[in-house]
Amino acid sequence: MRILVVNGPNLNMLGKREPALYGHQTLHDLELKLKEAFALHSFEFFQSNHEGDLISQLQRLPESNEYDAVLINPGGLSHTSVSLRDALSLLSVPKVEVHLSNIHAREEFRHHSITAGACDAVIAGMGLDSYSLGVQAAELIIKKRRESAN
Amino acid sequence: MRILVVNGPNLNMLGKREPALYGHQTLHDLELKLKEAFALHSFEFFQSNHEGDLISQLQRLPESNEYDAVLINPGGLSHTSVSLRDALSLLSVPKVEVHLSNIHAREEFRHHSITAGACDAVIAGMGLDSYSLGVQAAELIIKKRRESAN
Amino acid sequence: MRILVVNGPNLNMLGKREPALYGHQTLHDLELKLKEAFALHSFEFFQSNHEGDLISQLQRLPESNEYDAVLINPGGLSHTSVSLRDALSLLSVPKVEVHLSNIHAREEFRHHSITAGACDAVIAGMGLDSYSLGVQAAELIIKKRRESAN
Amino acid sequence: MRILVVNGPNLNMLGKREPALYGHQTLHDLELKLKEAFALHSFEFFQSNHEGDLISQLQRLPESNEYDAVLINPGGLSHTSVSLRDALSLLSVPKVEVHLSNIHAREEFRHHSITAGACDAVIAGMGLDSYSLGVQAAELIIKKRRESAN
Amino acid sequence: MRILVVNGPNLNMLGKREPALYGHQTLHDLELKLKEAFALHSFEFFQSNHEGDLISQLQRLPESNEYDAVLINPGGLSHTSVSLRDALSLLSVPKVEVHLSNIHAREEFRHHSITAGACDAVIAGMGLDSYSLGVQAAELIIKKRRESAN
Amino acid sequence: MRILVVNGPNLNMLGKREPALYGHQTLHDLELKLKEAFALHSFEFFQSNHEGDLISQLQRLPESNEYDAVLINPGGLSHTSVSLRDALSLLSVPKVEVHLSNIHAREEFRHHSITAGACDAVIAGMGLDSYSLGVQAAELIIKKRRESAN
Amino acid sequence: MRILVVNGPNLNMLGKREPALYGHQTLHDLELKLKEAFALHSFEFFQSNHEGDLISQLQRLPESNEYDAVLINPGGLSHTSVSLRDALSLLSVPKVEVHLSNIHAREEFRHHSITAGACDAVIAGMGLDSYSLGVQAAELIIKKRRESAN
Amino acid sequence: MRILVVNGPNLNMLGKREPALYGHQTLHDLELKLKEAFALHSFEFFQSNHEGDLISQLQRLPESNEYDAVLINPGGLSHTSVSLRDALSLLSVPKVEVHLSNIHAREEFRHHSITAGACDAVIAGMGLDSYSLGVQAAELIIKKRRESAN
Amino acid sequence: MRILVVNGPNLNMLGKREPALYGHQTLHDLELKLKEAFALHSFEFFQSNHEGDLISQLQRLPESNEYDAVLINPGGLSHTSVSLRDALSLLSVPKVEVHLSNIHAREEFRHHSITAGACDAVIAGMGLDSYSLGVQAAELIIKKRRESAN
Amino acid sequence: MRILVVNGPNLNMLGKREPALYGHQTLHDLELKLKEAFALHSFEFFQSNHEGDLISQLQRLPESNEYDAVLINPGGLSHTSVSLRDALSLLSVPKVEVHLSNIHAREEFRHHSITAGACDAVIAGMGLDSYSLGVQAAELIIKKRRESAN
Amino acid sequence: MRILVVNGPNLNMLGKREPALYGHQTLHDLELKLKEAFALHSFEFFQSNHEGDLISQLQRLPESNEYDAVLINPGGLSHTSVSLRDALSLLSVPKVEVHLSNIHAREEFRHHSITAGACDAVIAGMGLDSYSLGVQAAELIIKKRRESAN
Amino acid sequence: MRILVVNGPNLNMLGKREPALYGHQTLHDLELKLKEAFALHSFEFFQSNHEGDLISQLQRLPESNEYDAVLINPGGLSHTSVSLRDALSLLSVPKVEVHLSNIHAREEFRHHSITAGACDAVIAGMGLDSYSLGVQAAELIIKKRRESAN
Secondary structure, X not given: OEEEEEEOOOHHHOOOOXXXXXXXXXXXXXXXXXXXXXXXXXXXXXXXXXXXXXXHHHHHHHHHOOOOXXXXXXXXXXXXXXXXXXXXXXXXXXXXXXXXXXXXXXXXXXXXXXXXXXXXXXXXXXXXXXXXXXXXXXXXXXXXXXXXXX | OEEEEEEOOOXXXXXXXXXXXXXXXXXXXXXXXXXXXXXOOEEEEEEOOOHHHHHHHHHHHHHHOOOOEEEEEOHHHHHOOHHHHHHHHOOOOOEEEEEOOOHHHOOHHHOOOOHHHHOOEEEEOOOOHHHHHHHHHHXXXXXXXXXXXX | OEEEEEEOOOHHHOXXXXXXXXXXXXXXXXXXXXXXXXXXXXXXXXXXXXXXXXXXXXXHHHHHOOOOEEEEEOHHHHHOOHHHHHHHHOOOOOEEEEEOOOHXXXXXXXXXXXXXXXXXXXXXXXXXXXXXXXXHHHHHHHXXXXXXXX | OEEEEEEOOOHHHOOOOOHHHHOOOOHHHHHHHHHHHOOOOEEEEEEOOOHHHHHHHHHHHHHHOOOOEEEEEOHHHHHOOHHHHHHHHOOOOOEEEEEXXXXXXXXXXXXXXXXXXXXXXXXXXXXXXXXXXXXXXXHHHHHHHHHHHO | OEEEEEEOOOHHHOOOOOHHHHOOOOHHHHHHHHHHHOOOOEEEEEEOOOHHHHHXXXXXXXXHOOOOEEEXXXXXXXXXXXXXXXXXXXXXXXXXXXXXXXXXXXXHHHOOOOHHHHOOEEEEXXXXXXXXXXXXXXXXXXXXXXXXXX | OEEEEEEOXXXXXXXXXXXXXXXXXXXXXXXXXXXXXXXXXXEEEEEOOOHHHHHHHXXXXXXXXXXXXXXXXXXXXXXXXXXXXXXXXXOOOOEEEEEOOOHHHOOHHHOOOOHHHHOOEEEEOOOOHHXXXXXXXXXXXXXXXXXXXX | OEEEEEEOOOHXXXXXXXXXXXXXXXXXXXXXXXXXXXXOOEEEEXXXXXXXXXXXXXXXHHHHOOOOEEEEEOHHHHHOOHHHHHHHHOOOOOEEEEEOOOHHHOOHHHOOOOHHHHOOEEEEOOOOHHHXXXXXXXHHHXXXXXXXXX | OEEEEEEOOOHHHOOOOOHHHHOOOOHHHHHHHHHHHOOOOEEEEEEOOOHHHHHHHHHHHHHHOOOOEEEEEOHHHHHOOHHXXXXXXXXXXXXXXXXXXXXXXXXXXXXXXXXXXXOOEEEEOOOOHHHHHHHHHHHHHHHHXXXXXX | OEEEEEEOOOHHHOOOOOHHHHOOOOHHHHHHHHHXXXXXXXXXXXXXXXXXXXXXXXXXXXXXXXXXXEEEEOHHHHHOOHXXXXXXHOOOOOEEXXXXXXXXXXXXXXXXXXXXXXXXXXXXXXXXXXXHHHHHHHHHHHHHHHHHHO | OEEEEXXXXXXHHOOOOOHHHHOOOOHXXXXXXXXXXXXXXXXXXXXXXXXXXXXXXXXXXXXXXXXXXXXXXXXXXXXXXXXHHHHHHOOOOOEEEEEOOOHHHOOHHHOOOOHHHHOOEEEEOOOOHHHHHHHHHHHHHHHHHHHHHO | OEEEEEEOOOHHHOOOOOHHHHOOOOHHHHHHHHHHHOOOOEEEEEXXXXXXXXXXXXXXXXXXXXXXXEEEEXXXXXXXXXXXXXXXXXXXXXXXXXXXXXXXXXXXXXXXXXXXXXXXXXXXXXXXXXXXXXXHHHHHHHHHHHHHHO | OEEEEEEOOOHHHOOOOOHHHHOOOOHHHHHHHHHHHOOOOEEEEEEOXXXXXXXXXHHHHHHHOOOOEEEEEOHHHHHOOHHHHHHHHOOOOOEXXXXXXXXXXXXXXXXXXXXXXXXXXXXXXXXXXXXXXXXXXXXXXXXXXXXXXX
């Protein structure tokens, strides 16, 4: 399985700020860790602080036919971006939204996710492990689709 | 690891209604499946249509010291029960809220979860697999707590 | 026709309190009256102050195959219970929501019914007669369904 | 019993549009059907697309002393007309609001009825049968008033 | 001064209903009373239950050049009619909105007047005397305009 | 008739600021003008920028038995002061709220008057003439009360 | 193509008021202009200040089979009339809502159009040219429907 | 005086969790303490996590005629339960709502109490002492009622 | 214990208006009654219709070191005064907010208290007895503080 | 006339996804089609998924003096971007906002356009034809400006 | 330059309470510090806990012609006082609103300032330095006005 | 002191548009002016219309260790960007938000700043001088931090 891991604004700061809160692992460490843990899959990590870059990246998927699933952590854009939701809606591969923190337990303006409505599943509050669980979620969705297709 | 799996109103109907939507597996099948998949853990399944029973069940945890984690699918109570949230807040073991469907993509009155704010993590939209991922999430939280305790 | 008549919180108080407002007839009197008025039907009355009991009772319907229709007066739960609405949604028999009083003419927080959205019809403001009209409504729905099935 | 049946905007289209949804019966068919079913009562049907005509028609009631009850289906005006509500408030005969569809299960802006607050009872979701049940509701209200007057 | 007195829905019922609340004077009595009290002015009374008639009547003003001022009691339309507000906005003669009751002390949905924003002055809560005061208000506005024009 | 004319914050600035908008007449000029126009009545003018002073002044009324009516222009306090409303509610003499400008045609936060709900009548938008009309309104309320008392 | 051009409240005032804002062209001038510009089409202009007349006019369409498209400028009713929206929903011919002004740049209560949700397209802010563009829009919708029907 | 002390969800956990916050006293200790402090009264303590049980318990009061007053701490149900409010409304004995914490100083969703509107008095923020003050409040209400009955 | 009893706008009217509702006891009677009932404490009563005076009075407390506790009935200011809340927040002595009536059972705009969030406890609905209970509440808070200080 | 056609996020996907919904024409096809249909005008198409790029592109207009009008389809940014609205406000050339779909008939969060308030006209719901009509709208605005300038 | 520094409720407590938070400097120290720092200007400090005193003080400005600018820290009144805003609106000298804390980072009910809308500039979050910066802001506004006057 | 001055969307247009409103000074002029006025500091100006670029720029700060403070004018993003707020929250250097205009006196959707909650101080309404005052604010914050560190 080839998986695109899309990371929104500020996620490039992982491991570089507030290690007490988020640990010392960077987005790159996470990439290595995922690759090691799921050796049968290939991963491409993409991060941008630009809403537009994230949308463009998602748009490339169907053309390239390179990926079987998308993991996305839209960061702060989860709560405001109708455009990112539209871009996700155009994709037919499994889409899993992941959040490091439990967004339901933070400030009120983070309780509601606009982008989650265009994804298949949501995993929140597990720190970096939200990503590993997200990979498994994607595997399971694909397996289920194949079964129901037969 | 001993895990209590708490299921709210209407989840006893799983596999008995709307098989086209939710498949043919019952809550009991799910229990067997989880036990098989995670042979090293023990599970106790609890289901009730009563908010009060769910609260009482959660309250028993610290006294009995029988469980290491809680998986909870509060069903429709997610969106309305302050009392269930209060009961969850009193527990110190890892708590993972799971939902079969992606609540963010359903009716507006299901977008916001009151109970999720008192849990550690949330997994939604994976059908029955939300539970398996929930078990893994609980394992990871426990592991992380042990590490940070050392 | 076999009809289940489900009554929510406080309806067991009928005829025992505020006779000036609601008359002297109890829920039991109502049951007798309905049985007399509709001698060809059988009725089972169910009342509970527990949201969970009401849900469980509704869930038993398809299994038992004992009832052809449901009359429900959810009382105060009309305005707050997502779980009761979910239980009603799972039923395929005709469902008629009845209210003793005209909920639109009372306090603002009684104007909106969450459960009514999962029923076929709503009758409000007729006192105990709301139930008799509800029975007729159920008869009519069944008749119409049979006609459209042929 | 002499009953005025008031129908608001677009109800003259009954049976002429969307027969799949509302059947082939016109407002005139409904009138005949009601007259047949309730041979002891007399009915006058009134329909207008004008809020003002509906109000004027209601105002004529007390002067003419011709009617013993009002059935009203205000159509789209249910949700917006304070003036129609005011006209209903001035009447002392029994007033029953009827709706073909279950307004609680449609778009959000149809969930709330302003006019219902000035009626005695509400019946919704029974198609044309909402009218027959409405007649019975009116009979029952009148009977009850007579009893309490004695 | 020639004054057009425009009365909205249900005001034709004045004196015919609820005399305990509004007294026994009809709209016609009011007309006579105003003519007697302000013998130097001429009055034309217009009442309609139709929003459209009220608008048409107001539109006729500038063409006919017959009136020097408008008194309007829009009744229930005060709270909902953008179209009536638009018609008032097109007039340059003094416009005084009058209400029999103090709308600020009634139901919440009567606290806000859309049409008042397009009038020069508002008088509420004086019963029929709201009209006499309205006439004086119109006189004063005209006087002030003449002074500032010189 | 003895009338207390209560003026809220900033009304002492009348005629001293923005003459283009409000004219050159001061609150004192207004007092003289009212006394001249209504020679049979006596007036006491009271102005304060203090919510507390306005309340105290109103409280003195029943004890002193000096006044037969109150005219009040609460200024900016109309929109926020629950305490001033409470003070008005305790008075049994006629109370007329007056506003120089048409509050319905200004900023949104001036559309709603909390204090008006505790008055008998409201007059707005007539500039200083709102006061003269207010005096007449008070006369009429008293006259009507006397009539209904007989 | 035969086009019905429906105009709501106050549009009969076009060209007669506020020429500085809306120009000197009347609704009749507009009719002539459209007929000249689109010589191959026939137009019928209908204007009313009555919500009810507008609804009745729209209802006549399918029966008469006289028109191929509807242009509608509901005026102030755009923002409040559920009944007009219902009448539009019953029509299958192309429906284009037009507004002289850009409603999004005016008062807040004009930003939202209830009726537009039942039309195929919306054109706003072009003055009288909104109508010509509306005609072209109708032509295009019809052309597209024919193509997709083949 | 015989007093029923009704305790809602999670109050059975008192003294068993978070002793730093709520002290070491359990609900049973509280019962003993109250009995000792008010030796002339008899107390029955009732606790349930079930909304339905609380309602049923309250309903038993008039029949049994065993209690002279009710103290109720509805816990999280204060903020959501219309049914519990309805049950309280049916009781004529003095009802005092008590809260351990100052609900006005906690999360926003705890600021508003639905059930308090159906009680005579409210005491909040005194920890366990809220109950003792509640007993005194009940004594005072009863005393006052007796006096006004004479 | 020395207690400052702070009373907001209109409370000086106690016993002088609406005796049917509030009894014949004045604020001074209340003072005597409290002094008699709690002979070991000293009381100073302060009342003002001025938000500013109430704030100033509260500010004097720490400097003078004359009082051990504050009872406050902010009247209508409870619902609107951020400044009074700020003044209360600066005090470290026990603060108990008291209300004569049950604010939760009155108009909607009285359901929420801004000032209560800065107090330790709240007592409402007990008439003048709210004050006696408030004194006891203050005693209990002080006692508890001393215990936890040891 | 030289026209800049600005397209927001996801519009580069036109014709590549969901052909059943939007047809097979790409943004490039649209460009060719417009150039053919309006041979006298020159067009430059600009598309970006970046809010920032769209703003920068708009800012270039006055400097370059290359364009006489702007057509803009802001996509999902219509509903959230204050910055894009600010950029549009700085331009003096005619600005026409176009939407492929009728935004008033889609999800609630698409009913309101922030950017439209800074444009001259809006055209929605015509699919790709919204652009052709937009060009004509721009022509008409320019023509009208020239006339009023003379 | 002569500057009036107006301080609202509770600011007289500066330096006397919560020194850990606000430091040990009193309002008087601030006055000395400002006078020292801006030796060329004269300052008058005014503080009151009374909304009315603050308004009266501001009203005195134009008459006395003693001040060239106003610095105002309205404290808690910022968020609620329409009357204070009205008083500020009447002044033509430069007005700068200052806040010790960053109101945007505190409780939600402090995020919005009503009075700021009537000032020229706002400075928040700088502690006592907000005042020094406020003085400079006033200097700059005056300088700019002089330049544009020439 | 080395200061990064971050400017959001449309600020590159300064001095190029609407000189009547904002003067003729460009962002570059502002840079020169600041450098001249504060010769001891170094400044780097950064402007982008891209939310993402602004975030990236802010993220670079801790790594490069090149700046001692940040001045930010987020333009329209102030009111909508959760992501930009998150980026600001990660910085520990002093952050001052500046606005050219008084956002509290403009359209309602500009009254609330999301980003300001993550800054130390806010200065608004001083035109370009908001920046000079912002520099001084940053100096003062740094000075205060040093003092409290000693």
